[in-house]
Amino acid sequence: MLQLSSGLRVLALLSTTINFSYALPQPSQPHRLAKDGLQLPRLDKRVATQDYVAYAVAGIDQMQTWYNAATGLWSNAWWNSANALTMLADFQDCFPSMVNPITSQVFPTTLAKAPAFDGYTGFLNGFYDDELWWVLAWIKVYDVTGDTTYLDTASSIFEDAKNAWGTSPCGGLWWDKAHTGVGAVENELYLTAAAKLANRKPSSPSDGYYYDEAIKAYDWFYGSGLINSENLINNGIVLSTCKNDGNLVFTYNQGIILSGLAELAWASGNNSYNDLANTLALAGIDHLTNSEGILTEPCEATGCDGDEQQFKGVFGRNIQFLYSRATNLPAATAATYKNFLQVNANAIWDDDQANNQLGLDWSGGTAGMATIQTQSSALDVIVGAACVS
Numbered sequence: 061m062l063q064l065s066s067g068l069r070v071l072a073l074l075s076t077t078i079n080f081s082y083a084l085p086q087p088s089q090p091h092r093l094a095k096d097g098l099q100l101p102r103l104d105k106r107v108a109t110q111d112y113v114a115y116a117v118a119g120i121d122q123m124q125t126w127y128n129a130a131t132g133l134w135s136n137a138w139w140n141s142a143n144a145l146t147m148l149a150d151f152q153d154c155f156p157s158m159v160n161p162i163t164s165q166v167f168p169t170t171l172a173k174a175p176a177f178d179g180y181t182g183f184l185n186g187f188y189d190d191e192l193w194w195v196l197a198w199i200k201v202y203d204v205t206g207d208t209t210y211l212d213t214a215s216s217i218f219e220d221a222k223n224a225w226g227t228s229p230c231g232g233l234w235w236d237k238a239h240t241g242v243g244a245v246e247n248e249l250y251l252t253a254a255a256k257l258a259n260r261k262p263s264s265p266s267d268g269y270y271y272d273e274a275i276k277a278y279d280w281f282y283g284s285g286l287i288n289s290e291n292l293i294n295n296g297i298v299l300s301t302c303k304n305d306g307n308l309v310f311t312y313n314q315g316i317i318l319s320g321l322a323e324l325a326w327a328s329g330n331n332s333y334n335d336l337a338n339t340l341a342l343a344g345i346d347h348l349t350n351s352e353g354i355l356t357e358p359c360e361a362t363g364c365d366g367d368e369q370q371f372k373g374v375f376g377r378n379i380q381f382l383y384s385r386a387t388n389l390p391a392a393t394a395a396t397y398k399n400f401l402q403v404n405a406n407a408i409w410d411d412d413q414a415n416n417q418l419g420l421d422w423s424g425g426t427a428g429m430a431t432i433q434t435q436s437s438a439l440d441v442i443v444g445a446a447c448v449s
């Protein structure tokens with residue numbers, strides 16, 4: 061497992077609550093549909109929204125018992141804490157009053173304490189994917205607070221990967237500073253971070269500084285062959301041939317790139333990036349769910365490690381992003397995304413929750429067996445369902 065060896069650190073929003081301080085496109089039309097997807101009984105929207113918000117609040121309260129204010133991390137898990145932070149900011153985006161008392165403490169505490177964790181400096185360690193998760197987290201925190209300190213933190217971390225881009229024999233970004241691999245995760249993260257920075261810092265430090273990186277990263281990724289014939293993304297490329305290794309498919313690789321492509325469509329005005337995002341998202345929903353529509357990580361059959369336990373939430377979070385923010389989203393695709401989030405959130409809460417602890421296997425069997433990874437990952441989907449319902 062090239063990128064998962066042991067020791068791997070490896071908005072139809074409630075629009076009244078949204079107040080972006082910069083000029084990101086708002087959803088052109090809230091995706092209000094006459095009919096939800098087929099798998100769910102008709103839901104009373106008002107009741108459903110309140111339920112998902114209540115589940116999110118309960119799950120977050122549980123998650124906070126694992127927050128360490130001395131390190132600014134949850135269970136001292138490194139890249140996973142960047143994802144927990146992103147989930148909190150996503151919830152704040154949709155329901156600020158429900159989470160402000162927590163995030164008003166957590167955002168500044170994590171910014172102050174986490175950068176030097178484990179001897180690191182400025183959120184930099186040996187892994188470009190880890191660094192870029194923090195870039196995405198701080199961009200999202202900036203989005204919901206408007207505080208440019210967070211955005212500047214994100215762009216500062218990004219420089220480390222930017223300086224390394226293109227130095228592998230296959231181009232793109234190395235996964236790690238030991239140069240053991242090149243693959244999907246770090247290159248999707250790079251594209252997404254660059255596209256988001258392009259929309260928030262279009263002319264700083266110079267015109268198109270981040271936009272050019274995003275286009276470069278897209279061209280490399282699209283040309284890499286990492287997207288296979290089923291529109292699923294394999295995790296690695298073979299360094300001797302620079303070709304798709306045809307090996308592992310992970311849910312997060314199907315998710316990370318989605319918001320990057322949607323933001324690249326905003327930045328460029330070119331809708332083909334949205335088309336690719338929907339193709340990849342729908343392929344993930346088709347191929348990586350069980351017969352009940354429940355998202356399933358391939359490792360669940362044999363046991364997922366602490367990294368893999370994080371992955372599914374990343375996909376769900378990005379489905380919510382497309383539903384809420386992507387331009388030109390076809391109504392039927394929007395309905396599929398909404399249904400996906402609701403079906404999975406319902407399964408998590410009904411079948412895989414005990415004492416507000418959320419497990420790995422959302423169709424049941426791991427209720428109450430929570431880690432910070434399974435908890436924050438499941439919360440991504442519950443927050444997503446709350447935001448779209």
Ligand SMILES: *[C@@H]1O[C@H](CO)[C@@H](O)[C@H](O)[C@H]1NC(C)=O
Nearest residue numbers: 278279328329330331332333
């Ligand atoms: C839109 O982007 C795609 C992918 O990069 C490219 O092939 C196409 O030429 C672009 N279209 C326009 C009108 O620029």
